[in-house]
Amino acid sequence: MATLIDNGPKAIDINNLAQDDKVHRSVYTDPAVFALEMERIWEKSWIYVGHESQVKEPGQYYSTTIGRQPVILTRHTDGEIYVLFNRCAHKGAKLVGDECGKAKELRCCYHGWRFHLDGSLLSIPLEQGYDGTDFNRDDPDANVQRVPRYDSYRGFVFASLSAEGPDLVDWLGGVASSIDNMADRAPDGELEITGGVMRYEHDSNWKFFIENLNDLMHPMVTHQSSSLTARVVAKKSLGDQPAPPAIEIISPFTESYSFFDEMGLHAFDHGHGYSGGKTSIHAKYSDVPDYNAAMEKAYGKEKVEEIFAVNRHNTVFYPSATIKGAIQTMRVVKPIAVDKTVIESWTFRLKGAPDELLKRSILYCNLINSSANLVGPDDQEAYRRQQTGLESEGADWVLMHRDHGRDEDLGNGHIYAKGSSDLAFRNQYRAWKRYMSEGAS
Amino acid sequence: MTTDDLLFYHRVSQFLFLEARLLDEQKWEEWNELFTEDGVYWAPASWEQPDPFHHVSLIFEDKLLRDVRIARFKSPAAYSLQPFPRTSHMVSNIMIDNREGDLVTVSSQFQMTEFRRDKPIRYNGAYTHELSESDSGFKMRQKKAILVNCDGTHESSSVYF
Numbered sequence: 001m002a003t004l005i006d007n008g009p010k011a012i013d014i015n016n017l018a019q020d021d022k023v024h025r026s027v028y029t030d031p032a033v034f035a036l037e038m039e040r041i042w043e044k045s046w047i048y049v050g051h052e053s054q055v056k057e058p059g060q061y062y063s064t065t066i067g068r069q070p071v072i073l074t075r076h077t078d079g080e081i082y083v084l085f086n087r088c089a090h091k092g093a094k095l096v097g098d099e100c101g102k103a104k105e106l107r108c109c110y111h112g113w114r115f116h117l118d119g120s121l122l123s124i125p126l127e128q129g130y131d132g133t134d135f136n137r138d139d140p141d142a143n144v145q146r147v148p149r150y151d152s153y154r155g156f157v158f159a160s161l162s163a164e165g166p167d168l169v170d171w172l173g174g175v176a177s178s179i180d181n182m183a184d185r186a187p188d189g190e191l192e193i194t195g196g197v198m199r200y201e202h203d204s205n206w207k208f209f210i211e212n213l214n215d216l217m218h219p220m221v222t223h224q225s226s227s228l229t230a231r232v233v234a235k236k237s238l239g240d241q242p243a244p245p246a247i248e249i250i251s252p253f254t255e256s257y258s259f260f261d262e263m264g265l266h267a268f269d270h271g272h273g274y275s276g277g278k279t280s281i282h283a284k285y286s287d288v289p290d291y292n293a294a295m296e297k298a299y300g301k302e303k304v305e306e307i308f309a310v311n312r313h314n315t316v317f318y319p320s321a322t323i324k325g326a327i328q329t330m331r332v333v334k335p336i337a338v339d340k341t342v343i344e345s346w347t348f349r350l351k352g353a354p355d356e357l358l359k360r361s362i363l364y365c366n367l368i369n370s371s372a373n374l375v376g377p378d379d380q381e382a383y384r385r386q387q388t389g390l391e392s393e394g395a396d397w398v399l400m401h402r403d404h405g406r407d408e409d410l411g412n413g414h415i416y417a418k419g420s421s422d423l424a425f426r427n428q429y430r431a432w433k434r435y436m437s438e439g440a441s
Numbered sequence: 442m443t444t445d446d447l448l449f450y451h452r453v454s455q456f457l458f459l460e461a462r463l464l465d466e467q468k469w470e471e472w473n474e475l476f477t478e479d480g481v482y483w484a485p486a487s488w489e490q491p492d493p494f495h496h497v498s499l500i501f502e503d504k505l506l507r508d509v510r511i512a513r514f515k516s517p518a519a520y521s522l523q524p525f526p527r528t529s530h531m532v533s534n535i536m537i538d539n540r541e542g543d544l545v546t547v548s549s550q551f552q553m554t555e556f557r558r559d560k561p562i563r564y565n566g567a568y569t570h571e572l573s574e575s576d577s578g579f580k581m582r583q584k585k586a587i588l589v590n591c592d593g594t595h596e597s598s599s600v601y602f
Contacts, residue, residue, distance in 0.1 A: 195496045196487050199594035225519035230509045237505055246506055342594055347497060358495060365497045367506075371595035372484065372499040374510060380597045381521035 012036060018433040021404045021426065022397040025390040028205040034338035041319055041435045042067030045270070046158040046171050048321035048332055049073050049083055051346075053155060053192040054100065059117060062100045065334060066161055071147060072096050072106075073157060076118040083150040083159045084119045089142055106144070119144035154183045155191055156321075174268040174414050178315035182325035184307045187291075187298040187352030191328070195347040195362050200371040202343060204383035206319070206335040207428070209343060212379055213314035213322055214275040214424035216260035217402075219253045222382055226374040227253035245286070249327075249364050252281035253375060260419040263313060267407075267415040271318030271431030273424050280313040282326035290354045298352065316424075318431055328361045331369060339387050345369035400425045453547055454535050456579045457570065461530035461551070464601055469511040472601075473504070477573060477580045482507060484602055485585070487592045499591065500601070510599070521597060526557035528600055532568065545572040545579070551586065553602055564602055565589050 012033060017024040027033055047066045054062045055075040062073045063086055070086035072095070086094050088108040095106050095115070105122055106115045114122040121142045124130070136142065150159035151168040156179055158168055169176060183191050202209060212218065219227070230250040234243055243251065252259075263280050267273040276282075295304045316322050323330045328350060334342040347361045368375050390398070403421035410416050417423035463472040476482070484499040493501040502510065513519050531552040539546040547570040555562045566588040572579045586602035 196490070196592070198486050198497050198499070201594050201596050203596075222520070225513050225516035225522075226509070228518075229512045229516055233509045233512050234505065237508065244505065250509070345497065355495075362494060362497055366493075366499075366501055370486070370497065370499050372598045374506075374513060374599075377521035377597040377599050378519065385520075 012436075014433055014437040018429040018436075021401045021422075022399050023429055024396055025398060027432075028207060028387065028398075029338060029390050031338045034205075034335070036436060038067045038335070040438075041432070042335065043069065044160065044162040044165070045319065045435065046160050046165075046168055046317075047319075048317060049150065049157045049159045051155050051191070051193045051348075052081060052152060052157060053194075055081060057102065059102045059104060060100070061096055061103065061106070061117065063094075063096045063098070066147065066159060067335075069161065070094055071159065074106075074117040076116060078118065080118070081150075081152065081157060082118050083147045083157065085145045085147060087144065088113055089115070089121065089144055090124075095144060115144045119146055154179050158317075158321075171270055172317065173270065173272065174266070174412070175272040175274060175315050175317060177310075178274055178312055178323060178325050181307065181310045181312065182323060182328060182348070184299075185295075185325065185328070185353075186350035187294040188350075189298075190351045191348040192351055193346055194349045194358065195365070198345045198365065198370055200343045200345065200369070200376070200380075202341045202380055202383055203339060204341060204380070204387040205338060206333050206341040207432075208383035208386055209341060210316055210319060210322070210333060211425050211428060212383070213316055214265055214273055216263060216265070216275055216419040217257075218379075218382070219260065219281075220255070220257065222378045223253040223375055225378060227251060230374070242286075245360055245363055246367060248285050249360075249367050250374065252284065255281065257420060263419045265417045265419055265421055265423045267417075267423050267427035269413045269431070271428040272316060273318075273427055274312045274315035275419060275424070276311055276313035276326075278309065278311065280311045280326060282313065282324070283311045285327075285360070288354060288356045288360075291357055294352055294354070316428075318428055324364075327364045328357070329365055329369065343369075400429070449540075450535075450537060453537060453545065453572070453579070456572070457532050457535060457547065457549060457568070460570075460581070460584070461532050465528050465530055467514075467525070469514060473507050473511060475579075475581050476504065476507070476584075477582050478504065480504070480581045481583050482601065483583060483585045485587050485591055488587070490591075499588075499595070514599075519599075522599055524558065526555050526600055528556075529554045530602075538569075543574045544582075545574060546570070547572060551602070555598060555600060562596065562598070564598075566591070566602065 017027050050062045050073045055073055058075050058077045060075050072084045072086045074082045076082055086096055088095050090111055090113045093108055093110045095108055112125045116122050121137055147159045147161055148163040153168055227250050230247055234247040263276045265275050311326050314322050314324055320333050328348040330346040332344040345365050347365050349358045367373055400422040403417055407423055408416040460475055482502045483493055486497050486499050490496050532549050534550040536548050538548050549568045551568050553564045566586055569585040571583040573582055
């Protein structure tokens with residue numbers, strides 16, 4: 001059987017790998033494709049770095065990665081946020097070794113070069129040793145380098161390692177409204193990361209995860225063992241008593257095909273999209289009366305109804321970030337190798353909302369996002385079996401034909417399809433193909 | 442230390458060994474019976490996590506959620522548990538931290554090896570058992586299992602530490 005990939009990135013024929021309604025198996029299995037993705041997608045596009053609430057005070061920093069490259073998110077004494085390459089200007093050691101903290105300056109562990117939190121050089125031990133040499137402390141190269149572009153949308157900081165490309169708001173396009181809706185759910189209109197982070201290692205390619213989030217044909221199959229079991233056990237234990245929040249969270253994963261169809265899929269440029277809209281699997285959580293009162297006080301009844309009428313499930317900011325606005329959780333994608341991905345889970349507090357809301361988000365994360373959760377291991381198993389199954393030479397193509405040609409164009413780059421459609425995948429690969437063939441941002 | 446203290450320590454140790462053994466022998470219903478009606482199982486996701494409500498946890502389960510997890514163990518649709526993982530729990534360094542009336546706090550260290558499909562995975566950490574004692578023996582008000590790498594990166598796991 002002919003393969004589309006030979007040795008080395010130069011031989012990759014992107015146009016053949018991702019077609020309108022199918023993709024070649026090597027996009028998930030070939031290390032050369034992965035290397036090219038790092039270069040042309042992850043180190044070009046806008047990638048989620050962190051949330052402003054992680055660096056609230058001057059001196060705070062948070063270290064993370066963009067693609068393969070270590071970076072630091074900082075808050076300098078000027079009150080501004082910076083995204084720096086995590087590399088000393090001297091001999092290249094990572095400047096920040098821990099994950100987060102607070103410091104007056106960044107001091108290299110090796111030769112003691114000191115930098116301000118905006119990256120500018122502060123001091124060098126025995127600096128006179130450089131007198132009369134070609135080293136110039138006023139040269140920008142003497143500073144810790146800032147990444148070419150970074151910007152923030154309602155507290156969510158994204159950065160791009162490419163100097164060129166659309167600005168953040170244009171790039172977010174139709175999915176910026178998902179961030180708006182999550183932040184608007186706070187009576188104070190702001191979100192704050194809290195409650196720690198969980199990191200979950202997957203033995204599979206990053207795209208399986210990001211495709212799965214708006215794959216609405218899998219929950220009723222993959223999640224039988226958790227969701228259906230939870231329904232049965234709760235019914236047996238509780239009879240007709242109202243289900244506790246944990247059961248409200250797990251049960252909807254085995255809603256019917258028609259329920260998920262009704263949720264619908266929305267797709268936008270750059271691979272972005274969300275499922276749900278008027279309804280989603282988060283629609284039937286019990287009301288928290290104090291919360292509704294705080295919201296009405298902040299926004300007025302009409303606006304609150306408008307905010308709560310938006311009930312989205314997963315929103316994907318392709319390729320790196322995904323949020324569930326209705327339950328204030330976020331999962332961040334960290335590709336490690338062609339068959340290894342780490343998924344970070346974060347939780348947000350809605351500022352001005354009662355404690356119950358945070359507790360419910362935490363509960364959601366424990367039940368759905370933890371590495372030891374009840375629901376996710378079966379997703380992970382499906383990705384793992386795909387990763388292994390696609391090593392097979394039995395067939396070359398991964399099929400994405402469902403409802404192809406039946407999308408609804410809502411204008412302004414907004415495409416809609418019923419929930420069971422393969423629209424989300426086709427839309428991601430439309431972006432993937434453009435990034436990979438042009439290296440566009 | 443009196444003979445009574447030694448006997449008490451022995452009974453506490455035997456309870457911890459029994460608890461671990463029931464997990465390894467996959468007798469989960471019997472294991473679940475070792476909890477008080479409102480007893481909880483907690484595997485925190487950070488080292489000094491004050492509570493399970495304002496910070497994420499790897500697992501935090503009351504009786505209902507343990508019933509769900511245990512029922513899932515037996516579901517033919519639990520694809521990630523095929524074949525079902527075998528475990529070996531080792532419990533050591535047992536010390537009684539506090540004893541007031543019927544309430545006892547016990548700390549210990551554990552190692553659990555989980556063998557799933559193709560490779561063994563090692564988990565290490567500390568247990569804190571909050572026990573209450575009655576004529577019928579000990580019950581767990583809380584079993585806390587904190588991994589040394591609780592805030593690290595983890596692979597999927599479904600069984601109890």
